[in-house]
Amino acid sequence: MLRVALMILALGAAGADRVTDALAQLPDPQGPDAAPIVDGGAADAAAALEPDLTALRYYIEIGDWSRVEAELRRLREEYPTWSPPPDLLGGEAAPQVNVQEVWDLFGAGDYAGARARLAEIEEANPGFAPPEDLLRELNLAESRQRLVNASDLEQWQRVLDIATETPGLLTCARVDNVWRTADAYAELGQIDSAFMLWRTVVETCTNIDERIATLQKADAYVDVAQLDTLISLALTRSPGAEDRILQARDDLLAGRGLEAEPVDMAEVQEESGDASTVSLPPPRPITQPASAGGGGGAPATPAGPSVAERAAQAQARADYGECLSLTQSVQEPGARLVRAWCLFELDRPTEANMLFGQVIAATSDAGIRETAQFGEVLSLLRSNRLAEAGVAMRSVSLTPAQQRDIDAEILAQRATSAYAGNDFRETIRLVRARRDLGVTDRRDLNIIMAWSYYQTGQLAEAEDLFRQLDQVFSTAESREGLSVVRNARRAPF
């Protein structure tokens, strides 16, 4: 808990130095006091006080004085208290070394390349000291990449090690890092530490979408009391967004088989006697509907969440294995529908398709049937059973959004088939057409597109795409692609 206390102190301070000092005092995350680290708003504030001088230095280096003046004007407007450092125009001892190439590599996400180029520059220029901002950004980016990799591979202790080693990694500007670190704590059973991280984000980071997302992420691990603590904090710190937060609360509680009492913000603030906090009425179990014609006098019987609800809750937190376990032998169409979606998510579209079909045959509920029909089409498409999907689509009334997603799935399948048939230009055309629909990119399609660029001699495009993929999540596949393309570009012919 010492680490947590220090973190809170750091968040209350404005300067980066205090954050750094506080972080430096934090114990090793493997120790018994292990607790979260966050520099949150303080680091943001520090970043705001330290303008990025990269562009300015670059314009000076190339002697573009009109741009130097323009950039100085911009910096002074944006940072009123800032003044140019004395060494900006080149200190006497500073060698004239152009590190723009390193920045370019950094900007392209090629951190290893940036490191290598920096080493070359240092070797060629004895006495040269790399710019601190470059080293800081490079360290952060590399650490971020390692943290994401470790998190994706569920190496939770490694996530905590990286987060601790790198002050500045956990900020509101990089809230995904904070979420991943909190997940790591939670997965290691250190819920209190994870809770403090979520709480810090809700308290400190001002983006309302991120606040709500934090509530949703925490929901998978915390109890109702902790959840309401976070929601209460979010309410007091998000004026104007109370309805969204309360709706999020309704959703999260419903996932637990609970329902919330109506909340009057003015009333709960008054009850708490403090405008900075709210005291939320405790939720109650969702009750079964009163039986029709039941005499009107029978009290509703409290009931826990149904299998379908619990499975849907597992699905919502992407715990598809739990979803399948819960629904293994159920016959109720609602639960089976959720199971079908979980199978779909687990890349088991054939089984999902069978189940969607069974739900369609068994249910008399129009809403369930429509959803299952949509799932049936999507799962056929995911299985690349395009002709059957075409037949199934004829009996389904699709919304424009559903139609778009089905178009996207068809394009994905066709692109994959084109690639398998060595038709690389067609692959590129189809992946581009899918992107034009405005749907979320798929990594597997980007990989085959990058290889298609390579196969058609578009090496720059191939390298760009592999680099982007490697930057997001470095895998043997992305690294191999990058290496092959770079070697090809270096080849004399």
Added chain:
Amino acid sequence: MRMPILATMRRALLLAAMSLGLAACIGSEPRAPELYTAVQGWRQISENESWLLLEPSTEAAVIARLAKQEGPRLYQRLVLANDTVLSGENYFEVMLSGDPSDGTARYTETSFLGTVSDALPGGSTVNGQSSNRYGTIIYAIAEGLGDARCIYAIQRLVETEALQLPSGVAFGTIEHRYCGTGETREQLVARIERLNFNPLLTIVSGGSFSPAF
């Protein structure tokens, strides 16, 4: 304030749809109607058209029989039931290629690890080698997945006394992927060790393969 259960479930389903990326945007009409034309892909085939004959217990687990053609390659895929909570489908997939210049790029030394990694749902991997009447089988078994184990196995098909490849077939492959609860390593390997080709596969009709194509 009580929330109807069905409404709750529908909201959960909406969440599911959102998690699938299905609810992000609204209002786009199909921009490329030609996409619906000339599309190919897997089609269902009957049991009689299957190239593979499986052990009875494995045969009973078949939930879909599919076939497709991609360029010079003909494929059949038997999707098998899966009693685990792990990701990925269980299947046998046979590929026969009529192109002498075709290759098995997925199975080269450099790409095999990636292929295995894609096929298995994680865990620690044990590699092994076995054989059946059609030649050598190379496999990887994933463990440390709770009470489940998984296998991913490949086999390059060559003509043997037991298998006469159809006229015009340059080579072929079998891929097998299976995850099962309580499976031993031996049980996992046995499914591919004991498979047989339908002897009718050797029949050539009009330059195309038979059965199924």
